[in-house]
Amino acid sequence: MIKHLAKRFGIALFTLILASFMTFLILRAMPGDVVEMMSRSEAQSRGISLEDARKIVVNMLNYDPDEPILRQMARYYGGLLRGNLGTSMYSRTLTVNQIIAETLPWTLFVLSISLILSFFIGTRLGMLMAWKRNSFINPVISVYSIITTAIPNFIFGILLILIFGIKLKWFPLVGAYSPNIKPGFTLEFILDVLYHAALPILTYVLTSVGMWALQMRGAAMNVLGEDYITAARARGIPDNLIRKRYVKKNAMLPMVTHLAMSFGTMVGGSTLIESTFSYPGMGAFIAQATAQRDYTMMQGMLLVTSFAVILANLIADLLYSKLDPRVKTEG
């Protein structure tokens, strides 16, 4: 068991190092000239000539594109080892750690609620679809899932804004909380935060519930075809128990793995959904950092994202072996 764990952690660590390396390289290879972009905006906003602006920007960024890549890498990993993701190239007094510390909670907040909701609703629907194969909900949900996976989810967000924000005025259109409520651990603030999170959460849930339903249906259908289901019926085990202890429990195994992995992949936040709702999460900042070509920030955020994916994979792995007795003894 310990050996098994050690092996898993080893693999995770290796993947992480690989991921950080890839992030580093990919960002260097990205097109787009920070100096050029920043000089233009600097020249415009300060009313100075482009040449002067270029000089200032190069000095300001302290970023030398001609620095040997190995030296850059040494600096990068040196910082990483000390848990330091660097300083945002754009707002130079803020460390990437600070920005992540501020934005990640929002993303996690919306994400965990959305994921759990969509997972629970989706798997329930999927069970129903598998169980009642001939009921009308089958085609209805199938078509729904196809539509929701085909349309980018932020379009849904805009749709919800139109309906619930603009037409019905039930929910606020943007933001994470009202500016006139003092942030703090008060009921008022928490309710306000939930109120603001409603539409982003709804967007996530509506766009991913179909996928969960289809996956669950597939998994449950597989299980329903297993001999042990027939055998259980033969033993006179009532339907509700078969559904719960046999079909669901077995079908859930792969689903839980998916769930854990989704947590990881979604930590980067859906940049588009967060941008649509001006939500102060990681996704919106990744989008902003990309637009500004803030390399250190992108680097840090991508690293956190890959860390989350890898961690989620590890958890999924461990969870799976916890849940499925067949995996446990393998290690």
Add this chain to the structure above:
Amino acid sequence: MKHRFVRSISLLVSLLLAVSILASCQQQTATTPEEPTASDESKKTEVAETPQDKTDSENAEQKSEQNTEMVKADDYVPKVNKEKVFRATWGSWPKPPQFQGNPFTQGGVGEMGRYVFERLTQIVRSTDVIHPILATSIEHSERESVIKLRDDVTWNDGEKFTADDVIAAFYLNPRTICNYLTKVEKIDDYTVKLVWQDPPPFMELRDLLIAQDGTMNVPYHIFKEYVDKAKSIYESARDATPEELAVARTAFGKKLTEEQDKALSDNWNEMMKLTYPKPIGTGPYVVESVTASDAVLVKRDDYWAADQIYFEKIHHITGTAESMLGMLRNGTTDIYNGSLPKDLAESILASNKDIVFYPMFDPACHVLFFNQRREPFNDVNLRRALVYALDRTKIREGANYYGKEFPISMVGMPPSSLETYVSEEMRAKLTKYEYDPEKAARILEENGWKRNKDGIWEDKNGKTYSFTIAVNAGWQPAGVVDTAASIAAEQLTKFGFPTQVVAVDSSVFWNNAAKEGMYDMVIEWGDITWSFMYPWSPLNNTFKGGPSELMGLPRDPETNRVNLKVKGPDGTEVDPIELVDKLPVTADEEERQKIIDTLVWICNEYAFGANLYQNTTGVWLNRKTITGLPMEDEIDKYNQFMPVGRNFEEIVDIAELNIGFADMYVIWSGDLKPR
């Protein structure tokens, strides 16, 4: 087993939720400390109680014009908007935790600056009207200008506003104006003297330069260290020689050594690291709270003109274009800037009777620039032919319905102000470029081009071309320049030059289009002024700024300066760059007129680009919650879609509504009130 699993999952999730909520609460509270981080020592003063009622005679005079009703803000009781809040949707700002108060950092303080900072004088863009704000008077003599300041102004951290704050701005952040100054001096606490280089800018331009250049004041008590450093560097530098200045004007006419240059740059860099939580200005509002989407500002009681500010609170919201338009549509905002596609504009006005639209000329155009670095665009006849081949009415109708097209190629300045600034004689002389594909074909044929059997043009060597039009993919709002580009491409293709459109990612657009000159044609802002209307600003931009790069004007490989010599309207060879540089320091009005005429003629005659249409912008206001709008009684008569001002007064009134043209002058002047 099963229960254990469910329990552990739910536990994990609730834990996650709790932690994330807690963490976000904590962080939010952590970002609202009151003290600046790097300059505590300089900030220890109590908020000075300034007298509320000012009896400054000049001030009263000014106000009486603007405040016809003569009600003080304090006495004014609105019926609908009881909270006296002004809700705005526009622009953006760095999101927390990036938000802070130093306006010179990257991204600055965004929209908040408009409420917190004040200028010496406020220019109303597109009209060149100038209102005094912090300056009570500006007097010009041959080589000097003396600015008198209000003596009753305080910064929102309580410090008094004095001449030092104005001088600080000149030295800390030397803008265009400083290229014409030798120094800025303090006469007394409320008087500043500008000393101009020789030859000095002509008098009217001086007002524009002072008004144009940003806020022109920074809190000296906060930036002291950096201001003093910068000032001492400039003062220790040697004066540039006239020859050096002829090549490139420098701030205060100084020639910095490399070390001095570096020291200045380092100083600027250090200054950017100075952050404090909220912007410090002299303006009527202070920032109360900022999130990624919302900013709330409240009115200062100790503001020097508090009695003409009717709104107690500003709620500024930012978001995607969709959500901001949504707020406009459902009446949860009071102001929104910009023009919209025809159908959208009509549907918003129809769906909400409270929304009023004030269209106005934008001193900016979308221009199809011809890149002369690429064959065959170095051929003036081809360029001219292409302008004739474009049906700009169709382009305007498809891309920017409320815009306006002009029968010119391009003129280096907003064509709407040709009448004001170009002599009648020259206007008559300008070649007219009406849509005329036959004429275009004739021009080409006269110059050795032939259509081959597929209808594609071949040059005299039998070579055919296919063109690309590049647009910036990050253009906001989407669907304007890309539509313009695709209609233009279609027209050129039909005419016999196969043309396609590329949308270039905004991160590389300028590098590729301007610096590298990779595309045959580019659609970008052109014939535009970024500051005042007086043609020097747009012409300078055209010949020396972004457009000159997009057009690929020839450059001196060593200095990288535009090196262009062309025949002028009278047949003599002229150097447009020389003329542009001469314009601001030419005292003789007739001579200035000649320079402007010549430069405009050159742009148009040599067809550096095709001005597709001049943009129309506008302001959307919500009359349910605010009152004091221009032509307020006639809104229903015009079905909420107001006419562009019918006389100069109205034009100015309308332009002042535009946040982008006049900042928050409408609120500052007390014209707008909560209803």
Add this chain to the structure above:
Amino acid sequence: MENLVEIRDLTIDFPLRAGTIRAVNHVDLDIPKGKVTALVGESGSGKSTLASAIIGLVSVPGKIVSGQILYKGRDVLKMDNRELNKYRWKEVSMVFQAAQNSLNPVMTIREQFLETARIHMENYDESAALKRISELLGYVRLEANRVLDSYPHELSGGMKQRVMIAFSLLLDPQMIILDEPTTALDVITQDYIFNILKRIHEEMGITMFLQTHDIAVVAKVAERMGVMYAGYLVEIGGIRDMFYNAAHPYTKQLLQAAPSLLDELKERKPIMGTPPDPYNMPKGCPFHPRCIHAKPICEEQIPQMVDVAPDHKVMCHLYL
């Protein structure tokens, strides 16, 4: 002789995309109480389908088109879910052909045994149930302590099969259906299992209904034997009658093809030809394409079931 189960005119169809398969075709079959009845036939002849139908289970998409299955005079096919769940396992239990996969992989053996016990036992007492379970596992020579806390995948195929046999006895049912209960086992274990089954039968007097290909096993344990061919029950009778006076040509060939205890090894003959295509059943007697005695009528008409001796019926034109 009292019949525990009486199957009348049972027809089961599998409507599939390529056509409809008739897995059980108008079968009449009696399972006498207290006896071991065996059902033999080639793979695909419908044995499992028929057997499963007795506990009211036809695998999807199977449909019972006609007939009755009378258990102690009650029609199983007419029972509602509650009645069925009471009847299953308590009255008739079954060891499935796929005994290997008959256990829920995420529950321990103990949990599964106790679950079934809890559902069926009126005054359920866990320790009493566990005692009974250990006893049964001992019966099939399994070590209860070890097996009970295992998950199915921790047991060998043979162990699982034995667990299923013990499981089938849990509620002291009236009848056990054994669908090839020894497929996964080596010959020695097979033999051993059948000895156990025989002993169980003898000691408890449980009615058994056994499906197998193995004539030798039939000879050893069964008292009656039925033969299925392409969904039809073609012959049925007492074991001695069937072995010595086999009437149907198919039965005869089947006995000859089997490594028999009764015949000389050298006389073994494989059955000619292949079973018919289930989508395309021949007209008339389903066996006629392979029958050496086939007459013209065989190609035209499906023969009736007739008595050739007391308690010995055959479905063949030769005896009409």
